[in-house]
Amino acid sequence: MSIEILFLVIYFIAMAAIGFWAMKRGKQDAEGFLLGGRSLGPGVTALRLQSSSMSGYMFMGAGSMGYTQGYFSMWYALGDLGGGILNLSVLGRRMRKLSQILGSITSIEYLEHRYPSKWIRLIAAPVALFCMFFYVLAQFIAGGRGLEMVSGVSFPVALAIAIGVIVLYTFLGGYLAVAYTDFVQAIIMVVGMVWILVATLMAVGGFTKGNETVGGINPNLLTMWGADLGYQGQWGVILGALLVFSIGYMGWPHVVVSHMAMKKPSVARTAGVYSLVFNLLFIPGPYLVGLFALILLPNLANPETAIFEVADAVLPTFAVGIVMAAIMAAIMSTADALLLQAGTIASQDIYARFINKKMSDAQMVWVSRITVLALAIIGYGIAAFDPPAVAAVVIFSTTVLGSAFVPSYICAVWWKKANTVGAISSMAAGTLVSVLWQVSGAPDATGIDPMVTGILASTAAMVIGSLASQKSHPVPEHIGRALDETAKIGPIPKKMLMGQDALLASQAEMAARGE
Amino acid sequence: MFGLPAFTTMVIIGVPALWVIYTAVFLWLSRGWKREDAKEQQ
DSSP states (O other): OOHHHHHHHHHHHHHHHHHHHHHHHSOOSHHHHHHTTTOBOHHHHHHHHHHHHSOHHHHTHHHHHHHHHGGGGHHHHHHHHTHHHHHIIIIIHHHHHHHHHHTOOSHHHHHHHHSOOHHHHHHHHHHHHHHHHHHHHHHHHHHHHHHHHHHOOOHHHHHHHHHHHHHHHHHHHHHHHHHHHHHHHHHHHHHHHHHHHHHHHHHTTSHHHHHHHHHHHOGGGGSTTOTTSTTTTOHHHHHHHHHHTTTGGGGOHHHHHHHHTBSSTTHHHHHHHHHHHHHHHHTHHHHHHHHHHHHHOTTOSOGGGHHHHHHHHHSOHHHHHHHHHHHHHHHHHHHHHHHHHHHHIIIIIIIIIIIOTTOOHHHHHHHHHHHHHHHHHHHHHHHHHSOOOHHHHHHHHHHHHHHHHHHHHHHHHHOTTOOHHHHHHHHHHHHHHHHHHHHTTHHHHHOOOHHHHHHHHHHHHHHHHHHHTTTTSOOOHHHHHHHHHHHSSSOOOGGGSTTTSHHHHHHHHHHHTTO | OTTSOHHHHHHHHHHHHHHHHHHHHHHHHTTTHHHHHHHHHO
16 A cells, blocks of 8 residues: 555544544534534634635645636635634624524524525525535545545545445534534645645745746746636636625535534634634635646646645655645535535425424435435436536536525625515626626636626615615514624623523514414 | 636736735724623723
8 A cells, every 4th residue: 555545544433533533522402413512612613614614626626727817816816815713703703693592593594584585595505515516526526536646546546445445424513513624624634735845835935936937938938818818808807806705605505504503603713813824824826736737737737636645746745645645635625514504405395394394303314325325326426427527516506606606605694684575686686697697608708707797786786676675575673683693792681692581582483483 | 827717817816905905904893892892801
């Protein structure tokens, strides 16, 4: 067995062991399985938030963009750097508090409680499930490719192993397993990425020398406008690149659920700082390694493998194993979060809400697990026989998620007039505009990214829809009181918690059912 | 600087600096959140 495979085997066993430990430690009721019993501190919150959003894209898509477009690719990194702090500062404390007041345990259920109507869940759940499936598909492909390169086994076999490990520990311990494995994986990711970046910079003679050499190959790569200066003045595209991983990230249901799992609302403050430090250390690395791969490996057949190939070229054998574990960590930490959230949406937001309203907690956990397994099998089928490009799938699915959900999540805690009509209009407009803009080829024709048009449409729909329907669909009184309490700095009065205030609980339930 | 065009240098240093400033301002504005913890612990 080669040293790389040995490291990966150790890594896989360690992740499964953490999942098993979390299963023993966690409560098996719905809040325990889906939110880890709202018990997470700032370190786990921040690193879970970051590692679950830094996907296989960072090692395949980002490296490929650095290799093909040079410093233009840094627009994505520069937006991404602030994604964590923006998310935690804008949503963190308030979403944690409001979700507890309303008794919400999934990020889609939270939207329905805040904007009481079954149509919220009927629209949000399929949109989120659809996007997350494609997002997780990209992670499967990236995981399979990585293992294929390290182990030499065929892609279908490597893919089966990668999916098997991810499903195993998502299956075992629910949110707690995902959060703790994500935390450990985030540390492995940073160590691996810094290591490979330092080794790459040494191999190219330092940062300045590396840039000069890249400039000798193509000076355009050193500009912020792309390899052929095609993005010069294309501010619509550049704005989209900055937004997709910064503001857009506040609309990803599998990421914002982290706020609801925090031990206390104030955890968001420290977690914000940790997330910025993580991002500054981790995010620029893949883009720069991809860029300098042009010097080390000028004739790569597939730029998506740039980081894998550079690791193999510049690191000692034992270190390649560790870096490969870091790469797998990035892929797996996103995939497990997506799978868990997809399982949650299917079990809690669709099955329990519309099919079997009297489902027990144990049944809910099993529906979630069966969904995870089904998605893994379908994902394997597609990825093994016709794998699409990782970067394109990730950017498209995250663009649609961001466009659909950002205004709904932000206005939920910041705008008292945001109502059900506004939220439904916003989700529908964001989804339709971003998808149609992309499939119609409008980004090439207009130079405007679908993230920009999608988020403008969903924001406009939220504002116009809410203001136009204030009289016909006023925000329920109990929501207004919950928002007033959310804005205050202080503990939640016990009588305001769902299930403890019978009046509040029945109002929320009845409103959600449209009675 | 760093063998890069001036605009590239300005952007790749300036934007991260803005995020650091944003974080510092957030920390300052949220300094009162500690009171919430103190009350919860009581």
